[in-house]
Amino acid sequence: MKAAQFETHEPDTVEEAVSLLESLDDRAILAGGQSMVPMLRFRLAVPETVIDINCIDGLDYLEEEDGWLRIGALTRHADVEESALIDERYGSFADTAPLVADPQIRNRGTVAGAIAQADPKGDWGSVVLAHEGEVVAQGPDGERVIPAEDFFLLPYDTTLDENELITEIRVPTPAPREGSAYHKLKRKVGDYAMAGSAARLVLDEDGRIENAAIGLTAVDITNVRATDAEDHLEGERPGSEVFKRAGELAAEQSNPESDEHGDAGYKERMVNVLTQRALGDAAERAGLVKRRVSQ
Amino acid sequence: MTDTREITLTVNGTEHTIDVEPRQLLVHAIREELDLTGTHIGCDTGNCGACTVLKDGEPIKSCLMFATQADGSELMTVEGMEDLPEAGEDLHPLQEGFREEHGLQCGYCTPGMLMSGKALLDENPDPSEEEIREAISGNLCRCTGYQNIVRSIEYAAEELEAGEIAAADGGVVTDADGSTITPAEMTDADGEFDCGVENCCGGPMTDRDHDSIAGGESE
Ligand SMILES: Cc1cc2nc3c(=O)[nH]c(=O)nc-3n(C[C@H](O)[C@H](O)[C@H](O)COP(=O)(O)OP(=O)(O)OC[C@H]3O[C@@H](n4cnc5c(N)ncnc54)[C@H](O)[C@@H]3O)c2cc1C
Ligand code: FES
Numbered sequence: 463m464k465a466a467q468f469e470t471h472e473p474d475t476v477e478e479a480v481s482l483l484e485s486l487d488d489r490a491i492l493a494g495g496q497s498m499v500p501m502l503r504f505r506l507a508v509p510e511t512v513i514d515i516n517c518i519d520g521l522d523y524l525e526e527e528d529g530w531l532r533i534g535a536l537t538r539h540a541d542v543e544e545s546a547l548i549d550e551r552y553g554s555f556a557d558t559a560p561l562v563a564d565p566q567i568r569n570r571g572t573v574a575g576a577i578a579q580a581d582p583k584g585d586w587g588s589v590v591l592a593h594e595g596e597v598v599a600q601g602p603d604g605e606r607v608i609p610a611e612d613f614f615l616l617p618y619d620t621t622l623d624e625n626e627l628i629t630e631i632r633v634p635t636p637a638p639r640e641g642s643a644y645h646k647l648k649r650k651v652g653d654y655a656m657a658g659s660a661a662r663l664v665l666d667e668d669g670r671i672e673n674a675a676i677g678l679t680a681v682d683i684t685n686v687r688a689t690d691a692e693d694h695l696e697g698e699r700p701g702s703e704v705f706k707r708a709g710e711l712a713a714e715q716s717n718p719e720s721d722e723h724g725d726a727g728y729k730e731r732m733v734n735v736l737t738q739r740a741l742g743d744a745a746e747r748a749g750l751v752k753r754r755v756s757q
Numbered sequence: 758m759t760d761t762r763e764i765t766l767t768v769n770g771t772e773h774t775i776d777v778e779p780r781q782l783l784v785h786a787i788r789e790e791l792d793l794t795g796t797h798i799g800c801d802t803g804n805c806g807a808c809t810v811l812k813d814g815e816p817i818k819s820c821l822m823f824a825t826q827a828d829g830s831e832l833m834t835v836e837g838m839e840d841l842p843e844a845g846e847d848l849h850p851l852q853e854g855f856r857e858e859h860g861l862q863c864g865y866c867t868p869g870m871l872m873s874g875k876a877l878l879d880e881n882p883d884p885s886e887e888e889i890r891e892a893i894s895g896n897l898c899r900c901t902g903y904q905n906i907v908r909s910i911e912y913a914a915e916e917l918e919a920g921e922i923a924a925a926d927g928g929v930v931t932d933a934d935g936s937t938i939t940p941a942e943m944t945d946a947d948g949e950f951d952c953g954v955e956n957c958c959g960g961p962m963t964d965r966d967h968d969s970i971a972g973g974e975s976e
C-alpha cells in the first residue's frame with residue numbers, strides 16, 4: 463500500500479524541529495524510518511506532515527562524557543554494533559546491537575527511534591532500563607530529562623510530550639566492578655524477541671552484589687524491570703543458586719501472552735533461563751572469575 | 758498537498774534528477790522513475806531484503822526509505838555490477854559465483870543477495886562462512902536455500918583475491934605449489950560444474966549449458 467499524501471520538512475537544527483512540532487498540528491517525526499515507513503505505508507499513521515530529522519547535524523554521537531554514555535538521537539544500531547567503546551565497556555549494548563533486526567535495518571534504524579517507538583518487543587528499552595538510563599528530550603520550554611523507568615507507558619505509548627523531540631539516550635558510565643549482558647530468544651535471525659533479558663550487576667569490594675538491575679523484553683505491555691529478582695540479588699554473592707532464584711522471580715513477575723511463538727508458561731520459563739544467562743555473563747564481566755551459568 | 762520535489766540520485770555512477778512525491782518510496786523511484794527493475798520488491802514489511810541497494814556504500818532496504826531521503830546520495834543497484842572495475846568481460850565475480858555455485862533458482866532474491874554480498878566483500882574481502890551468513894541475514898531466499906548462496910559469495914571472494922594477486926603479478930597467478938597458472942586456466946579449473954549438493958535445483962545442466970544460458974540472457 464502507498465502511504466497517504468504528506469508534506470515533508472527537513473529541519474537542520476533541534477530548535478527548528480521543535481518549533482515545527484509546536485506550530486504544526488498533524489505531524490510525525492521520521493528518524494531511521496524502520497518502524498515509521500511501514501506505519502505510514504499501512505496507514506497506521508496518516509499525518510499531514512512528516513518531520514524528517516535526518517538532516518539535523520551533530521545528533522549522531524556515541525561517547526562518554528561527564529559520567530554518561532551519551533547516544534545521540536541519530537546514532538544508528540550499526541554505530542553501536544561497530545563501536546570499540548561499546549565493545550570494551552558496555553556488554554549489554556554489545557550483545558544487543560547485532561541482535562536487533564538485520565544488517566540493512568541496523569544501518570538505518572536509530573536507538574532513540576526504537577526507544578520512542580516503545581514496542582514492548584523492542585530490545586533497547588530493556589537495556590536502557592537495566593542501566594537505569596535516561597531519555598533527554600527537547601521541547602518548547604527547553605530540555606527535560608526522563609528516567610527510563612518513567613518513560614514507557616503502554617505499547618507504543620510513552621510519557622514524551624507531543625511537542626518534544628528526543629535528542630539523546632544516556633546511561634551512567636560503568637562503576638568499577640560492573641558488568642552487563644543481554645540474552646534474547648527469537649525464532650530466526652532478524653526477528654523480534656519472543657523473550658529477552660538484560661541484566662546489570664555492580665559488585666562491592668567484597669564481591670557482593672551492590673546493585674542489580676534487570677530489564678525484560680516482550681513479556682509485558684512495555685519493557686519492564688524485574689524488581690523482585692533485583693531485590694533478591696542485592697547483598698548476595700553472585701552464584702548459580704542466587705541466579706536461579708532470581709530467574710524464577712523474574713519469570714513470576716513477567717506477564718507474557720500466549721501467541722504463535724509459544725504459550726505464556728513456556729515464555730515464563732524462557733524468562734527464567736535468559737535472566738540466569740544474562741546474570742551469569744554480567745557477573746563474569748563485572749570481574750568475577752566464575753564459570754558461566756549454563757542453563 | 759500533492760507537491761512533488763526535485764531530487765538528485767546518482768545511481769551506478771549516473772546522475773539522475775527526478776520529481777517525486779514525498780510519499781514515494783526509494784524502491785519505487787528506482788524501479789518506476791529510473792526504470793531500473795533489477796531491484797525487486799518481495800514483501801510489504803521490510804523483511805525480505807529483495808529491495809536491498811547500496812546507499813553511499815551501505816546496504817539498506819529501499820522499501821523502508823522515502824526517495825527524498827536519498828537526495829544527493831550515491832546508490833548502487835544490481836545493474837551497476839558489470840561496470841565495476843573488478844567485473845570481467847560480462848559478469849561481476851559475485852554474479853559469476855551465483856552462476857557457478859547454483860546460488861539461485863527463481864532469482865527473485867538474487868539482486869538483494871548480490872548487494873549484501875557486495876557490501877560484505879567491500880569491507881571484508883576474506884569473510885568466514887559465519888560472516889557471510891550474518892551479512893545475508895536480512896535477505897530471504899525461498900527456493901535455493903542458503904548453502905549455495907554462501908558458496909557463491911565464497912567463490913567471489915576467491916575470484917576477487919585471485920584477480921588482485923594476478924594484477925599485482927602482472928597477470929600471472931601463482932598456484933599454492935609455486936607453479937604458475939594463467940587466469941584463464943584457473944577459471945577453467947574452478948569453473949568445472951560440480952553438483953551433488955543438497956538444495957541443488959537438480960537440473961541436469963552442464964557447465965556449457967550454464968554458459969550458454971547466461972550468454973543468452975544478457976540484461
Ligand atoms: C523487519 C524488522 C525487524 C525488526 N526487528 C527488531 C528487533 O529485533 N528489535 C528491535 O528492537 N527493533 C526491531 N525493529 C525496529 C527497528 O529497531 C527500528 O529501527 C526502530 O523501532 C525504530 O527506529 P527508527 O530510527 O527506525 O525510527 P522511526 O521508524 O523513524 O520512528 C519510530 C517512532 O519513533 C518516533 N521517533 C523517532 N525518533 C524520535 C525522536 N528523536 N524523538 C521523538 N520521537 C522519535 C517516530 O515518530 C516514530 O513514532 C525491526 C524493524 C523491522 C522493519
Ligand atoms: S521489499 Fe524491501 S524488504 Fe522486502
Ligand code: FES
Binds near residue numbers: 864867898899901
Ligand atoms: S532464488 Fe528464488 S527466492 Fe532465492
